[in-house]
Amino acid sequence: MPDFKIYNKNCYGLTGxxxxxxxxxxxxxxxxxxxxxxxxxxxxxxxxxxxxxxTVLKPGAFGAVFSSVRLMHRMMVNLEDSGFIIKDVLFWSYLNGMPKSRDVALDIDKELGVASKKVGAYKYVQGYKKHGAENYKTGKEKHILSPASEIGVQYKGSGLGIKPAYEPIILIQKPLEKKLSVAQNIIKYGTGALNLEETRLPYEKGEGKVGHNPHPKGRVAANIIRTDAIDDGYDKFFMVPKVRQHAEDFNHHPTLKPVALMQHLVKLLSRENQMVLDPFMGSGSTGLACVTLHRKFAGFEIDKTYFNIAKKRLKKG
Ligand SMILES: C[S@@+](CC[C@H](N)C(=O)[O-])C[C@H]1O[C@@H](n2cnc3c(N)ncnc32)[C@H](O)[C@@H]1O
Structure with missing residues (x-):
């Protein structure tokens, strides 16, 4: 029986x-x-x-907090100021990120009152929307423009951002109980170490084992997680593809995380029958990872619609 307790309320205070x-x-x-x-x-x-x-974590317990490239520094300072130890930053790295940019050269044309040149046309396709294919057929035609002013031409191809290719996940730990060693803390609370054993990456067929005393289960998981293989002869990372926003019909959460990624983190940070907390659970991806891996789960979500989606997903298990 899945063991979870979820609350449709503001997480502040972690009431209950x-x-x-x-x-x-x-x-x-x-x-x-x-x-x-x-x-x-x-x-x-x-x-x-x-x-x-x-306050609610046991001494020595680990945490994984997703963040953004632009503001992870603030998130880390907040976590550190709250009493956590920053242990690492995992990178979930992918190839399909889209740069958020602007065509500065066309802006310059506009600013100078010069009409940009029309050099072609295309139909807009919203790839992640469910009815993308229909949009494609009915989508409005858009012009492809090229700068026409002298400064615009000089700045052709300039933009404001590079392609985003990773999401940071901050790995934190609550300090051990004062005066306890790691071993003493584990014996008292069951927390204080990462569960490396469950997240080892099996050796590939024909691959030479690593080190003098190779572990039978494979190599230790790295602090890089990837979505796609890189063909560079050294692709030894745990891999999780991104998930489409409408992958599940009833789940439209805009920042849905893949359950396989959450399962990797759940395995790394906890053991069977232990209790995992997600104060910002959204549609419940952490919870789903927990119930499928025999962990207990407590989650909070302020939005009623997302809460109901989480409830449905966790019940289905
Ligand atoms: C980034 S999303 C989590 C998405 C989740 N990883 C998933 O796969 O569905 C963060 C969620 O936190 C919720 N949230 C924001 N502030 C909250 C608060 N004070 N208490 C509880 N939930 C909150 C938002 O409604 C949002 O659904």
């Missing part, structure tokens, strides 16, 4: 969760970048919630 009862924190909180203009993503979480998390 007792002190020193949580074995791992795994969460994808607001990034503070107003993603797709979502109101809930306007600001980074306040330090208060990380202090609440510190």
């Amino acid at each position: 969760i007792s002190k020193h009862t949580i074995d791992a924190l795994i969460t994808d909180p607001p990034y503070g970048i107003s993603y797709q203009n979502n109101e809930w993503d306007k600001a980074l979480p306040d330090k208060k919630i990380w202090m609440d998390c510190l």
Whole structure:
């Protein structure tokens, strides 16, 4: 029977969760970048919630907190100021990120009152929308423009951003209980070490084993997780493709995370029957990873619609 408790309420205060009862924190909180203009993503979480998390976590417990390239420094400072130790930053790296940029040369034409040259046309396709194919047929034709002013021509091809190719995941730890060694902390609380054994990457067929005393289960997972293989002869990373926004018919959460990625983190940070917390659970991807891996789960989601989607996913298991 899946063992989870989810709350449709504001996570601040973590009402209902007792002190020193949580074995791992795994969460994808607001990034503070107003993603797709979502109101809930306007600001980074306040330090208060990380202090609440510190209180309910057992000493030595680990946490994984997703963040954005632009604001991860602030998230890390908030976590550190709240009492967590920053252990590492995992990179979930992918090839299909789209640069958010502008055609500066065309802006210059506009500013100078010069009409840009029409050099072609295309039909707009919204790839991730469910009815993308229909949009393609009915989509409005758009002009391809080239700069015409002298300065515009000089700046042809300039933009404001490079292609985003990773998402950072901050790995944190609550300090061990004072005066306890790692071994003593583990014996007392069951927390204090990463579960490397469950996340080892099996050797590939024909691959020479690593080191003097190769581990039978393969190599230790790296702090880089990838979506696609790189053909460079050294592709020894755990791989999880990105997930499409409408992959599940009933789930339209705009920042849905792949369950396989959450399962990797759940395995790394916890053991069977331990309790994992996600204060910003959205449509419940962390929870789903937990119930499929025999971990207990506690989650909070402020939005009723997302909460109901999470409930449905967790019940289905
Ligand atoms: C980045 S999304 C998580 C998406 C999730 N990883 C998934 O796969 O569905 C963050 C979620 O936090 C919720 N949220 C924001 N502030 C909150 C708060 N104070 N308490 C509880 N939930 C909150 C938002 O409604 C949003 O669904």
